[in-house]
Amino acid sequence: MATTTTSTGAASYGDCVAALRTSLSFLESSVSTLGTGVADFPRLSHVLKSVRHYELIPQPTLVAAEASLRDEIGPAITTLLDRADAHIARVERRIEALKARSELQQGRLLHDSSPTPSTTSAGKRKLGGGSVSSERLAVEAKLKARQKEALQYSVERLELEVLQKERELRKRLDAAA
Numbered sequence: 001m002a003t004t005t006t007s008t009g010a011a012s013y014g015d016c017v018a019a020l021r022t023s024l025s026f027l028e029s030s031v032s033t034l035g036t037g038v039a040d041f042p043r044l045s046h047v048l049k050s051v052r053h054y055e056l057i058p059q060p061t062l063v064a065a066e067a068s069l070r071d072e073i074g075p076a077i078t079t080l081l082d083r084a085d086a087h088i089a090r091v092e093r094r095i096e097a098l099k100a101r102s103e104l105q106q107g108r109l110l111h112d113s114s115p116t117p118s119t120t121s122a123g124k125r126k127l128g129g130g131s132v133s134s135e136r137l138a139v140e141a142k143l144k145a146r147q148k149e150a151l152q153y154s155v156e157r158l159e160l161e162v163l164q165k166e167r168e169l170r171k172r173l174d175a176a177a
Contacts (some may be wrong), residue, residue, distance in 0.1 A: 085171065089164055104153045108146065109129050
C-alpha cells in the first residue's frame with residue numbers, strides 16, 4: 001500500500017507541478033502583455049496631464065492693461081467702422097441712384113410708347129398737309145419734357161446726397177460727444 005500511495009502521491013505532485021508551470025506560463029504571458037500595454041505609459045501620462053496655472057494679478061495692473069489695449073486697438077477699430085459706414089453709405093447712395101435712374105428710364109419708356117396728343121395731331125396734320133413748324137414744336141416739347149425729367153432726377157439725387165451728408169455729420173458729432 002505504501003508504494004501505491006507514493007506512486008499516486010508522486011503522480012499528484014507531478015500534476016501539481018505541471019499545473020503550476022502552466023499557470024506560470026500564463027502569468028508570464030499576462031505580464032508581457034501588460035508590459036507592452038503600459039510601455040508608453042510615462043509618455044501618455046505626461047501628455048494627458050493637465051497643468052493649470054493660476055496667476056493672481058492685482059486689480060490696478062489689470063485695469064492698466066485693459067486701458068492700454070483699448071488705447072492701442074480703439075483707433076484702428078474706429079477707423080475700420082468709419083470706413084465700413086462710408087462704404088455702406090456709398091452703396092446705399094448708388095442703390096438709390098440706380099432706383100431713381102430706373103424710374104426715370106421707365107417713365108421715358110412709357111412716355112415714348114404712349115402717343116401724346118401733340119404728336120398724334122402733328123401726324124394728322126402731316127398727313128393732311130400740315131406745317132413743319134408744328135412737328136418741330138412737338139419735338140421741342142418732348143425735348144423740354146425730357147430735360148425737365150432729367151433736372152428732377154438731378155434734384156432728387158442732390159437731395160439724397162444732402163440727407164446723407166447730414167446723417168454723416170450727425171454720426172460724427174455723436175461720436176465726438
